[in-house]
Amino acid sequence: MPEKKDYYEVLGLKKGASIEEVKRAYKELAKKFHPDLNREKGAEEKFKEILEAYQVLSDSEKKANYDQYGHAFEGFQGYQRPEGFGTGGVDFDFENIFSNIGGFGEFGFGDIFGEMFGQEQRQRKKSRGSNIRMELTLSFEEAAFGTEKEITIEKIENCKACKGTGAKDGELAKCSQCGGSGRIRHAQRTPFGVFATETACSKCQGTGRIAKRSCPECKGEGKIIARKTLKVKIPAGIDSGNHLRLEGEGNEGTAGTGDLYIIIFVEKHKLFKRDGTDIFTEIPVSFGEAALGAKIDVPTLKGEVTLNIPAGTQTGTIFRLHEKGIKKLEARGFGDEFVKVIIETPKELSKKEKELFEELMKEEKSRQKRKGFF
Numbered sequence: 386m387p388e389k390k391d392y393y394e395v396l397g398l399k400k401g402a403s404i405e406e407v408k409r410a411y412k413e414l415a416k417k418f419h420p421d422l423n424r425e426k427g428a429e430e431k432f433k434e435i436l437e438a439y440q441v442l443s444d445s446e447k448k449a450n451y452d453q454y455g456h457a458f459e460g461f462q463g464y465q466r467p468e469g470f471g472t473g474g475v476d477f478d479f480e481n482i483f484s485n486i487g488g489f490g491e492f493g494f495g496d497i498f499g500e501m502f503g504q505e506q507r508q509r510k511k512s513r514g515s516n517i518r519m520e521l522t523l524s525f526e527e528a529a530f531g532t533e534k535e536i537t538i539e540k541i542e543n544c545k546a547c548k549g550t551g552a553k554d555g556e557l558a559k560c561s562q563c564g565g566s567g568r569i570r571h572a573q574r575t576p577f578g579v580f581a582t583e584t585a586c587s588k589c590q591g592t593g594r595i596a597k598r599s600c601p602e603c604k605g606e607g608k609i610i611a612r613k614t615l616k617v618k619i620p621a622g623i624d625s626g627n628h629l630r631l632e633g634e635g636n637e638g639t640a641g642t643g644d645l646y647i648i649i650f651v652e653k654h655k656l657f658k659r660d661g662t663d664i665f666t667e668i669p670v671s672f673g674e675a676a677l678g679a680k681i682d683v684p685t686l687k688g689e690v691t692l693n694i695p696a697g698t699q700t701g702t703i704f705r706l707h708e709k710g711i712k713k714l715e716a717r718g719f720g721d722e723f724v725k726v727i728i729e730t731p732k733e734l735s736k737k738e739k740e741l742f743e744e745l746m747k748e749e750k751s752r753q754k755r756k757g758f759f
Contacts, residue, residue: 389456392438401452404443411439446515446643514541514638518646523619525654529686529711531621535614538645541636542611544603549639551607552596560589567593608637617647622662622714625651656684662711662720669729670694683724685709692724700728 393400396410417423418432441447517540523532543549550557559565563586572581585591599605615634623629627649635643657664668683678696682689685706692704703725710720734742 390434392442392451395434395438396442402442404445404448407439407442407448411435411443444515446518450518512638513641514636514643516635516643516646518648520648520650521617522650522652523623524652525657525659526686527619528623528649528651529621531623531712532619534617534619536617536647537612537614538634539610539612540634540645541608543637543639544600544607544609546602547596547600547607549607549637550596551600551603551605553598553600556597557594558597560586560593560595562586562588563593565593567591615645619649620714622712623649623651624659624661624714625649627714657686657722659711662713663723664710664720665723665725667725667727668692669727670698671729672731675700675726675728685722686711694726698726698728700726702726 391400393402396402396407396414398406398410402410414435415432418428418435420429420432423432441451517538519536519538521534521536523534544551547553548555560567563569567586567589568583568591569586570581570583574580586593589595596605600607603609613634615631617629617631619629629647629649631645631647633642634645637643651659657666659665664686666684668681670679670681673679674681674694675698676696678698679694680691681694683692683706686709690706690709692706703723706722706724708719709722712719731738
């Protein structure tokens with residue numbers, strides 16, 4: 386499968402370009418490559434790439450996720466890639482935009498893209514609220530066993546006093562500037578014909594209605610920023626990079642509420658390293674324990690267990706403790722714990738220890754084996 390192109394490159398922009406720059410670039414490229422205007426081979430595929438890039442980079446939340454995670458952000462729940470023209474979450478209807486194109490007489494490109502961005506403004510007023518993203522750090526044990534965390538978020542909510550209208554007592558009147566249509570039409574005569582543009586009314590922001598009196602609670606905005614405390618259940622086995630989705634805990638819009646995404650980060654442990662559901666640790670043993678065999682206590686996530694070290698164990702030997710690892714997140718059972726034995730070489734010896742090692746060295750066969758190498 387071919388590697389996906391960078392969305393900023395598709396639109397001819399530098400990384401981190403603003404949403405306004407994205408819209409301007411998209412407007413120019415859409416004129417050039419839309420298949421209704423450009424019959425050249427490859428124009429349609431190019432336009433699809435432009436459309437997909439625009440859908441992501443013109444949305445503040447999707448843009449923030451893309452800037453941080455690149456194309457990997459598409460794995461987040463709730464992401465939808467556009468399918469065809471005017472579908473999959475695109476803010477406007479291309480069939481309507483280009484329905485007037487025959488020649489370039491009275492209604493030219495200005496009218497086409499005025500229609501496009503006017504439609505975008507109107508639909509945005511009736512959009513679902515945006516999602517919220519936050520990060521949560523857990524200890525190694527909290528991630529392994531699961532826990533409950535209390536978090537506090539700030540979110541946008543509709544003002545309860547005016548029910549999101551921005552008007553005191555919810556009383557609205559027809560906008561005097563646009564006559565209630567929500568749209569203002571401008572025409573400009575040029576050598577190529579009359580270019581007509583249609584934009585959202587600046588006075589009513591495209592709604593066609595304005596407040597008789599502003600709501601004193603939200604100062605006419607219709608929205609407030611509220612602090613909310615939530616208790617979040619963390620499932621056992623969660624790991625760094627996983628995320629939790631709390632439906633309906635995002636920002637509130639006129640057509641529904643977004644979701645809250647909690648991105649998980651797990652702290653390191655002083656004894657254990659994690660690989661999926663398995664954990665790894667190293668245990669020091671003495672020469673005598675390794676040579677003669679011994680039973681030693683080793684740590685696990687649920688306390689110490691006894692491990693049998695057979696006689697003649699070599700340094701680097703790994704023992705497996707069945708199901709002493711991390712709980713499997715979406716299945717039954719646990720991973721395993723792997724214990725690596727490290728034989729310690731004493732740096733300082735007592736007189737008696739030195740005598741014993743000298744005596745032992747006389748009996749060892751390793752020296753004779755080395756002589757055989759030469």
